[in-house]
Amino acid sequence: DIVLTQSPALAVSLGQRATISCKTNQNVDYYGNSYMHWYQQKPGQQPKLLIYLASNLASGIPARFSGRGSGTDFTLTIDPVEADDTATYYCQQSRNLPWTFGGGTKLELK
Amino acid sequence: QVQLQQSGAELVKPGSSVKISCKASGYTFTSYDMHWIKQQPGNGLEWIGWIYPGNGNTKYNQKFNGKATLTADKSSSTAYMQLSSLTSEDSAVYFCARGETQGGFFDYWGQGVMVTVSS
Numbered sequence: 348d349i350v351l352t353q354s355p356a357l358a359v360s361l362g363q364r365a366t367i368s369c370k371t372n373q374n375v376d377y378y379g380n381s382y383m384h385w386y387q388q389k390p391g392q393q394p395k396l397l398i399y400l401a402s403n404l405a406s407g408i409p410a411r412f413s414g415r416g417s418g419t420d421f422t423l424t425i426d427p428v429e430a431d432d433t434a435t436y437y438c439q440q441s442r443n444l445p446w447t448f449g450g451g452t453k454l455e456l457k
Numbered sequence: 458q459v460q461l462q463q464s465g466a467e468l469v470k471p472g473s474s475v476k477i478s479c480k481a482s483g484y485t486f487t488s489y490d491m492h493w494i495k496q497q498p499g500n501g502l503e504w505i506g507w508i509y510p511g512n513g514n515t516k517y518n519q520k521f522n523g524k525a526t527l528t529a530d531k532s533s534s535t536a537y538m539q540l541s542s543l544t545s546e547d548s549a550v551y552f553c554a555r556g557e558t559q560g561g562f563f564d565y566w567g568q569g570v571m572v573t574v575s576s
Binding site for chain 1: 492501502503504516518519520552554557560561562563564565566567568569
């Protein structure tokens with residue numbers, strides 16, 4: 348299985364930039380696409396898709412969110428951070444079965 | 458608008474089975490995979506498997522072979538997951554999520570079903 352590693356927590360100030368990383372133990376690129384996706388989950392809610400195929404903004408997601416990366420290293424950036432962004436963020440790969448998720452990064456405000 | 462409405466919370470006894478549902482609306486049910494994802498309290502997300510309602514084909518995470526069985530009813534646009542031989546390790550929230558076939562990501566999620574296994 349592909350293992351995705353995320354830092355457990357990140358604290359940033361309102362209006363600043365948050366950069367959340369996700370590293371994989373295998374390459375998730377295939378024929379020009381990076382099969383890496385990002386989700387936001389708030390307590391008691393279902394996850395919400397933010398970014399798909401590494402850098403594509405999902406429908407209805409503000410442009411403050413962006414994703415980049417390839418191969419084994421990926422980042423989700425939130426700039427500027429707003430109070431409503433406090434949540435846990437998960438990366439997910441769909442390069443190889445079984446699909447797997449990172450352990451999540453909890454974003455908190457300083 | 459796309460909606461996935463899941464059934465209510467379940468309290469079940471060890472060794473028993475439970476079947477939870479996910480009713481889809483707002484899109485063509487038979488044209489998208491339906492995935493199931495497990496989240497244990499305070500833990501991350503674990504992919505269980507998918508079903509393609511158009512033809513009933515399924516694919517499971519090997520870890521859940523024999524534990525989860527996925528089915529779908531085209532007439533009611535409802536997907537089901539049955540969990541068998543339940544133990545405390547199966548206590549979790551279970552989400553259904555629509556899968557985008559080409560990219561392998563989950564663009565719409567149900568609200569989740571809490572399954573508690575306790576005697």
